[in-house]
Amino acid sequence: KQEVTQIPAALSVPEGENLVLNCSFTDSAIYNLQWFRQDPGKGLTSLLLIQSSQREQTSGRLNASLDKSSGRSTLYIAASQPGDSATYLCAVSEVETSGSRLTFGEGTQLTVNP
Amino acid sequence: GAGVSQSPSNKVTEKGKDVELRCDPISGHTALYWYRQSLGQGLEFLIYFQGNSAPDKSGLPSDRFSAERTGGSVSTLTIQRTQQEDSAVYLCASSLRSRVTVYGYTFGSGTRLTVV
Numbered sequence: 001k002q003e004v005t006q007i008p009a010a011l012s013v014p015e016g017e018n019l020v021l022n023c024s025f026t027d028s029a030i031y032n033l034q035w036f037r038q039d040p041g042k043g044l045t046s047l048l049l050i051q052s053s054q055r056e057q058t059s060g061r062l063n064a065s066l067d068k069s070s071g072r073s074t075l076y077i078a079a080s081q082p083g084d085s086a087t088y089l090c091a092v093s094e095v096e097t098s099g100s101r102l103t104f105g106e107g108t109q110l111t112v113n114p
Numbered sequence: 115g116a117g118v119s120q121s122p123s124n125k126v127t128e129k130g131k132d133v134e135l136r137c138d139p140i141s142g143h144t145a146l147y148w149y150r151q152s153l154g155q156g157l158e159f160l161i162y163f164q165g166n167s168a169p170d171k172s173g174l175p176s177d178r179f180s181a182e183r184t185g186g187s188v189s190t191l192t193i194q195r196t197q198q199e200d201s202a203v204y205l206c207a208s209s210l211r212s213r214v215t216v217y218g219y220t221f222g223s224g225t226r227l228t229v230v
Contacts, residue, residue, distance in 0.1 A: 043223035104157040
């Protein structure tokens with residue numbers, strides 16, 4: 001059974017810092033890995049998607065990497081801003097399940113202090 | 115539509131009543147998923163639709179939960195005889211099944227269900 005773990009569970013940083021969020025998964029048979037952002041009381045906003053054949057994806061100040069063989073992904077946020085405060089979720093799309101559904105980590109709750 | 119639409123956004127119901135939650139996926143998306151997020155917990159898979167059929171219902175927590183999809187579009191998640199432990203945010207997602215590896219999944223804003 002696929003298990004996804006995110007470290008740390010919570011992170012508080014001053015504005016302007018660069019930071020790294022970590023995600024690990026136990027089964028490397030994935031179609032893709034997707035990073036989402038969730039604001040309090042809201043749904044999920046997709047940030048980056050990395051296909052299983054890719055190593056990284058970039059969007060603005062965000063960079064996500066994938067090492068499928070070791071079951072790891074990182075989300076790098078450059079020059080953090082208070083508006084980045086949210087919960088960040090990592091999810092993998094499983095090859096072995098019907099519909100290739102997503103399995104989520106528990107999330108990292110990020111607070112960026114002005 | 116432009117995105118995944120869920121209604122209602124908030125629902126408060128009395129214990130024992132039935133509720134219906136609606137999801138309108140992105141037009142043309144053949145795959146539809148329901149997830150549940152309980153307070154302080156991660157997202158839990160409930161059910162997957164491909165077209166109007168549900169090949170995977172393995173995540174439905176009890177027989178009080180059911181879902182259907184009509185016309186390959188709108189889906190309804192029904193919870194009968196609601197219990198307090200059903201209180202959660204119910205999220206719907208859709209994807210273009212043939213291109214999920216490239217485009218991934220799009221989520222709606224969710225329905226926050228509170229059973230009192």
